[in-house]
Amino acid sequence: MVELLELHDLSVAYRTSDGPLPAVRGVDLVVRAGEVVGIAGESGCGKSTLVSTVLRLQPKDALVTGEVLVAGRDVQTMGWGDLRALRWAEAAIVFQGALHSLNPVRRVETQISEPIRLHEPGLSAAAVSSRVGELLEQVGLPAARSRVYPHQLSGGQRQRVMIAMALACRPQLIVADEPTTALDVMVQAQILDLMSGLVKDLGVGLMIISHDLSVLADVCDRVAVMYAGRVVELGSAQQVFGSPAHPYAQALSQAFPRVGDAAARYSPAGLGGDPPDPHALPPGCSFAPRCSRAIDACNEEEPPLLEIVGRQVACIRVGEA
Amino acid sequence: MSTPPTSDAPLLEAVGVGVEFTTRGGTVATALDGVDVAVRPGEILALVGESGSGKTTLARTLVGMQRPTRGEVRYEGKPLSYSHRSMKQVCREVQMVLQDASGSLNPRQTVYESVAEGIRLQKRVADDPEGRSEPEMVAAALAEAGLRPPERVFLRSPHELSGGQKQRVLIAGALALRPRLLVADEPVSSLDASIRGEILALLLGLRESLGLGIVVVTHDVGLAWNIADRIAVMYLGRVVECGTTEEVLERPRHPYTQALLSVVPEIEELTPVVLRGEVPDPTRIPGGCRFHPRCPAYADGTADEAGIVDSCRATPLPVLAATGDHRVACHLVSERDS
Numbered sequence: 001m002v003e004l005l006e007l008h009d010l011s012v013a014y015r016t017s018d019g020p021l022p023a024v025r026g027v028d029l030v031v032r033a034g035e036v037v038g039i040a041g042e043s044g045c046g047k048s049t050l051v052s053t054v055l056r057l058q059p060k061d062a063l064v065t066g067e068v069l070v071a072g073r074d075v076q077t078m079g080w081g082d083l084r085a086l087r088w089a090e091a092a093i094v095f096q097g098a099l100h101s102l103n104p105v106r107r108v109e110t111q112i113s114e115p116i117r118l119h120e121p122g123l124s125a126a127a128v129s130s131r132v133g134e135l136l137e138q139v140g141l142p143a144a145r146s147r148v149y150p151h152q153l154s155g156g157q158r159q160r161v162m163i164a165m166a167l168a169c170r171p172q173l174i175v176a177d178e179p180t181t182a183l184d185v186m187v188q189a190q191i192l193d194l195m196s197g198l199v200k201d202l203g204v205g206l207m208i209i210s211h212d213l214s215v216l217a218d219v220c221d222r223v224a225v226m227y228a229g230r231v232v233e234l235g236s237a238q239q240v241f242g243s244p245a246h247p248y249a250q251a252l253s254q255a256f257p258r259v260g261d262a263a264a265r266y267s268p269a270g271l272g273g274d275p276p277d278p279h280a281l282p283p284g285c286s287f288a289p290r291c292s293r294a295i296d297a298c299n300e301e302e303p304p305l306l307e308i309v310g311r312q313v314a315c316i317r318v319g320e321a
Numbered sequence: 322m323s324t325p326p327t328s329d330a331p332l333l334e335a336v337g338v339g340v341e342f343t344t345r346g347g348t349v350a351t352a353l354d355g356v357d358v359a360v361r362p363g364e365i366l367a368l369v370g371e372s373g374s375g376k377t378t379l380a381r382t383l384v385g386m387q388r389p390t391r392g393e394v395r396y397e398g399k400p401l402s403y404s405h406r407s408m409k410q411v412c413r414e415v416q417m418v419l420q421d422a423s424g425s426l427n428p429r430q431t432v433y434e435s436v437a438e439g440i441r442l443q444k445r446v447a448d449d450p451e452g453r454s455e456p457e458m459v460a461a462a463l464a465e466a467g468l469r470p471p472e473r474v475f476l477r478s479p480h481e482l483s484g485g486q487k488q489r490v491l492i493a494g495a496l497a498l499r500p501r502l503l504v505a506d507e508p509v510s511s512l513d514a515s516i517r518g519e520i521l522a523l524l525l526g527l528r529e530s531l532g533l534g535i536v537v538v539t540h541d542v543g544l545a546w547n548i549a550d551r552i553a554v555m556y557l558g559r560v561v562e563c564g565t566t567e568e569v570l571e572r573p574r575h576p577y578t579q580a581l582l583s584v585v586p587e588i589e590e591l592t593p594v595v596l597r598g599e600v601p602d603p604t605r606i607p608g609g610c611r612f613h614p615r616c617p618a619y620a621d622g623t624a625d626e627a628g629i630v631d632s633c634r635a636t637p638l639p640v641l642a643a644t645g646d647h648r649v650a651c652h653l654v655s656e657r658d659s
Contacts (some may be wrong), residue, residue, distance in 0.1 A: 042513035043484070154599055155372070184371040184540055189584035189595045211514060214586035255514035259546045259570045259582065266525060268547040270518025274483055 003072070004173040004205040005031040005054065005091070010066040012049050012058060020063065021278050023049040025229040027066075028305075031173065031205040036196070038216030038237065039209045040252060041226035044275055047209045048096070050226075051177050054207075055087050070173060088115040091173040092166035094159075096181065101162060102150040108161050109146035112136075115168045135164040139194060156187035163194065167202075174198075175207045180215060192219050213249075214256045217241030225249045228276055228286035230302075235311025245309055245318045248287045285315070293317050330398065331359035332534050333383060333415060333502055334643055337392030340378050350603040352378040354558035354611075355392070359643035362501060363528060365535045367545035367566070369581075370555035373600035377420075379555070380504050380538045384417045413443050416495035420506040420538075422487035426479040433475040436462055436494045443498055458497055465531070466493035467523050485516035492523065502534040503527070509544065521547050542585055546570055554578045557600055557611045559640070564647035574649045576618045609634040610652060618653055627656050 007029040013020040024046040031037045041047045052058040053068050056075050068075045070091050075083065092115075095101040103111060112132045116123065123131075133143030139160040150158055159179060166174050176195065180188040196219050199206050210216050216223050216237060223240040225233045225248065233246040244250045251271040257264035273290040276282055282289055284299035291298070297316060305312045308319040340353040353375045360366045368376040381387040383394060385401050385408055393400040396411050419425040426435055436459045440446060446455050453461070456475075463471035466489040479487055488508065495503055508524065509517040525548055527533045539545060545552050545566060553563040554575065562575040573579045583591040596615045601607060613619045613633040624630050629652045638650040649655075 042515060156599060184599075185542075185581060185584055186371055186596050187599060189593060190597075193595055212586075213514070218586040252514050255517055256586075257543045257547050259542055259585065261546075264547055265566075266548065268518040268521035268525070270520075270522055271515035272519070274485075 002033045002172075003030055004033055004070065005029070005207065006067070006069040006072075007050075007053075008067040008069070010050070010053065010064070010068060012046070012053060012065075013063045014059075015061040015063065018279055022229055022281070023062075023278065024053075027226075027229075027231055029224060029231070029234075031207050033172065033205050034199060034203045035222070036199055036206045036208065036220045038220035038223040039207065039226060040211065040213045040216055040223060040240075040249075042211055042252075042275065044278075045226040046229040047226055048177060051093065051175055051207075051209055054173075054175055055091060055093060056083055057093075085119075088169040088171060089119050090171055091175065092169070092171040094162050094166045094174065094176040094179055096177040099150075099155065099158060099182075102158060104150055106149075107146070108136075108148055108150065108153070112146070112161065112165045112168055115165070119169045131168075132164075135167055136161075138167065138198075139164045140190075154187075155183055156190060159183065159187075159191055160194070163191075163198075167198070171204065173205045173207070175209070177209045178211070179208060180210070181212075188215070195219065212256065213241055213252050225252060228278070228281065230286070230314065231305060231312075232287065232314045233311065234305070235313075239311050245311065245313045246287075246315050247291045247293050247317075287315075329361045329363075331395075331643070332362045332397065333536075334359035334395050335379065335383060335389075335392065336395060336643075337640065338379070338382055338389045338394065339391030340375075340382055340387060341390045344604070348604045351558055351606055352603055353382065353389070354606065355640040356555075356558070356560055357640055357643040358383075358553050358560065358563075360502065360534050360536055362534050363532045365524075365528060365537065365548055365550045367549035367552045368536065368538045368555060369540065369542060369545055369552055371540055371581075371600055373557070373603065374555040375558040375603075376538045376555050377506055380417070380506050380536065383536060384415050384504050385411055386417070409443070413445075413498045414500050415502045415504065416498060416500040418491050418495050418503055418505040418508060421511050422484060422491050423479070423511065425491055426487055428479050430478075431475065432463070432468075432477050432479075432482070432490050433459055435479075435490055436497050439494055439498050445498060459493075462493040462497035463490070465496050465527065466490070467519075468493065483516075484512050485519060488512060488516075488520055489523070492520075492527075496527070496531075500533065502536065504536045504538070506538045507540070508537060510539070510541065517544075518547075524548060542570060542582060554581070557606060558603060559611065559638075559650065561612065561641075561651070562647075562649045563641055568647040572647070574647070574654050575612075575651050576616050576653070577612050580617060609636055610638055610650075612651075624653055627653055629653060629656050 007027050010027045012024040013022045039047050064076050109132050113128045116128050132146050136143050141160050180191050220237045223237045224231045227248050233249045244253045254269035276286050285303050288294040288298040303314045303316045305314040335356050335358050338356045342350045370376040382389055460471040468474050468489050509520050549566045552566050552569040553560045556577050562578045580594040580596050583594045594617050607614050610633045618624050619633050624633050632652040641648040641650050
């Protein structure tokens with residue numbers, strides 16, 4: 001299978017008046033054609049920063065080290081011309097919050113056609129318009145809806161428009177940042193069905209970011225769990241959601257109770273404490289201060305991501321006898 | 322850890338409540354179309370539904386923020402009169418915790434001011450049975466909401482707090498008035514997964530320690546499974562199924578509830594039934610059973626085999642009673658039961 005996205009030892013730090021603030025720390029990840037890879041984590045774990053580096057959209061004050069390869073080429077070092085040709089055409093991002101990412105005073109058609117007109121300037125207006133119609137039908141909206149403004153659409157329909165826009169220039173890689181947050185469960189199921197269908201039909205690679213591990217478990221082949229800028233567990237979706245190994249992945253998985261599970265009745269599972277301040281990360285494992293299984297050795301050095309129990313886990317207590 | 326209350330008269334109930342909104346063009350949107358629900362002291366009731374089901378409108382109507390166009394809301398058996406004087410008591414005893422903690426706190430007020438505001442408006446210091454001062458009452462409320470030691474957060478502004486802490490401040494603001502019932506609209510939907518459990522545990526703990534009744538509005542059936550005693554599933558302004566949490570979530574009978582549960586990612590044993598389209602426009606509520614245009618049992622011919630298609634299309638369903646056994650508003654279920 002073709003590697004569409006490769007992250008090699010990717011780190012991102014933001015320059016602040018208090019010194020560099022690490023947001024992503026040493027992430028290695030690969031997305032291949034026809035594969036769905038999920039990234040799970042909570043606010044501040046670095047997942048959106050990671051997404052921004054895929055198309056070199058990170059803010060100016062971000063220091064990026066390591067490599068981001070899209071279709072084998074390093075996005076962070078390529079020239080502007082190459083980068084512009086790559087955005088939309090080879091990789092596209094479905095941004096978080098469909099409500100705010102669409103321009104409220106432009107028709108849906110204008111917004112979907114913009115990348116097409118920029119990347120294929122020779123195309124006639126009629127050809128662009130019929131392409132927009134096809135795209136809308138591909139995401140389950142009638143082609144006639146191209147004339148409406150975003151406020152005339154429901155949340156789920158707007159998310160479909162965002163996906164149509166991402167597909168506009170036939171990219172091989174699609175990155176979706178929280179594609180179903182703020183949608184109802186039924187609409188969420190519709191959008192997830194749509195995206196899985198696109199991967200199957202078009203053979204694209206898809207990376208989905210979400211704070212909801214259960215959403216990822218449903219559609220992903222592989223899932224990475226991030227905590228304080230690092231990947232702490234990476235494995236198949238069944239492994240990571242069904243039998244998580246890292247204590248943080250376990251807490252995340254238990255946070256969404258299974259209906260019918262008597263143990264969850266009247267006893268919601270929570271995790272005490274807050275994520276660490278990135279300016280003052282603990283010396284050892286960054287999860288140790290909140291971890292019920294932490295021992296003294298956990299505070300000594302950051303555990304590496306190792307192949308244990310059929311997946312990669314960064315925890316010294318996993319796999320112990 | 323927590324037990325539902327034994328039988329008691331309802332503390333707060335909606336009786337045949339209807340709410341209509343007239344749009345600028347003159348069309349009438351029916352947000353609630355006849356709803357009976359009741360919550361007893363110390364009971365946790367979950368109103369479950371998608372956007373547009375009317376669950377938030379029902380919550381607002383229950384606390385008196387919205388006057389019903391039909392029917393009435395009763396507190397301790399007496400209809401709300403909406404006069405300033407009588408609302409003051411209801412407002413104190415029935416507190417609403419708003420959705421989206423970040424947007425609901427005044428960014429220029431300190432935590433202390435936010436919590437003290439209700440105490441001042443309700444002049445609670447003058448008639449406090451324990452003779453406490455205002456700072457003592459604020460501190461007690463913050464401590465009950467799990468912010469300890471409370472003095473440490475008094476002078477913080479909302480932007481200095483995490484999402485979970487903001488939600489706790491909102492809950493403290495409600496607790497400061499010594500309410501008997503909390504109405505919480507999506508209390509954890511904007512929070513991270515690991516914080517979610519902590520806030521739900523707090524709500525359960527408050528029921529245990531203060532005997533609070535809670536109405537929780539949510540789209541999340543997992544949340545209902547975590548904390549609710551009873552559930553009312555809403556669709557397009559009506560309750561379509563209600564009963565105990567076990568009855569509704571483990572043995573759902575309405576095709577809508579069944580579909581809703583089948584798409585929850587955690588429930589693997591059910592084949593997902595993804596309904597097409599979205600909840601219809603409340604200005605054009607379908608005739609007969611309001612769910613029939615999206616109903617999988619209607620679409621796949623099950624209703625036809627049972628010979629009830631005409632009822633689904635034309636016969637409106639009765640409003641479900643607020644209390645009693647597992648109740649379902651569906652022609653197919655009634656046909657099978659008869």
